[in-house]
């Protein structure tokens with residue numbers, strides 16, 4: 001349905017306070033309009049949409065004057081300036097933790113969700129903050145989508161509005177459900193899970209989040225979007241993010257685990273706050289140890305740029321393999337495909353099969369293992385995972401949290 005130009009313009013001017021210029025221009029483009037007039041205040045972000053001419057107006061009188069062919073007072077957009085991102089945090093600043101660093105590289109390469117368990121001071125958050133820097137920059141379409149969400153949320157810079165790198169969002173565990181998944185009075189605003197779209201969502205102190213908040217994440221993890229019921233209908237926002245859960249191993253959380261005063265039951269109950277259905281979506285589980293003097297004395301830590309290059313190559317292999325199926329990363333591939341259409345040789349899965357037979361590995365655990373094995377093969381530049389990759393993938397599983 002193509003609205004009359006006047007209706008489009010009027011709607012645009014009414015929404016001036018909502019700073020949704022990009023969404024307005026995109027709506028006009030999809031409706032087949034050649035030209036859109038938006039409030040001058042949101043002209044810079046509206047001008048990011050290609051395929052539609054965008055002009056700015058301060059008042060409806062300016063628009064009417066222009067329509068009648070009078071001397072135009074409408075504003076032309078300047079050249080769009082990409083958002084100047086703060087310099088990405090570098091992996092070279094993280095000392096020690098070679099296993100966790102490797103796990104972060106695997107997560108970036110395969111798009112896997114991650115659980116980091118470790119006492120305070122092991123650098124869980126420091127590491128998680130460096131994940132976006134390992135991911136490829138957003139494509140043009142992703143950049144527009146992410147920018148549109150932040151535009152509706154009102155979190156864009158007016159002068160340099162385009163978001164070009166994967167967002168990193170880390171809500172506090174006291175965040176309301178509306179802040180987390182979206183909602184609020186009046187127009188439903190996107191929540192942090194949508195602001196993290198195409199980027200990374202870190203839940204630090206994950207076990208401290210109330211169960212209903214963690215449950216609310218599941219819909220987004222399963223569907224890549226969130227539907228918010230409103231009195232006047234349903235609003236859907238995209239919410240496809242990479243999840244990092246970081247937690248202490250127990251409630252008392254001493255720097256050294258040997259000083260823990262919790263009962264075994266209290267420790268188990270604490271981790272069990274992360275429900276099975278949520279953890280089913282987390283392919284990588286990593287135990288982090290306290291950084292000792294010895295472990296920081298090893299080789300100079302590799303910088304982000306070097307790791308990102310390996311991630312890029314691995315992602316290209318995965319994308320080429322799954323392109324006909326419509327997936328981009330290994331983390332998206334459903335279990336049945338990994339077990340049937342893309343089944344590995346019996347030799348490669350011997351250890352996994354034994355684990356399934358003895359009950360040491362669950363069926364879902366086996367699917368997670370296969371996804372990670374594909375990523376390890378991609379990072380090694382191989383066409384198929386070998387037995388070694390399956391074995392290594394099994395080690396990314398924490399029995400106490402599985």
Ligand SMILES: [Zn+2]
Pocket residue numbers: 250251252253254260261262
């Ligand atoms: Zn404890």
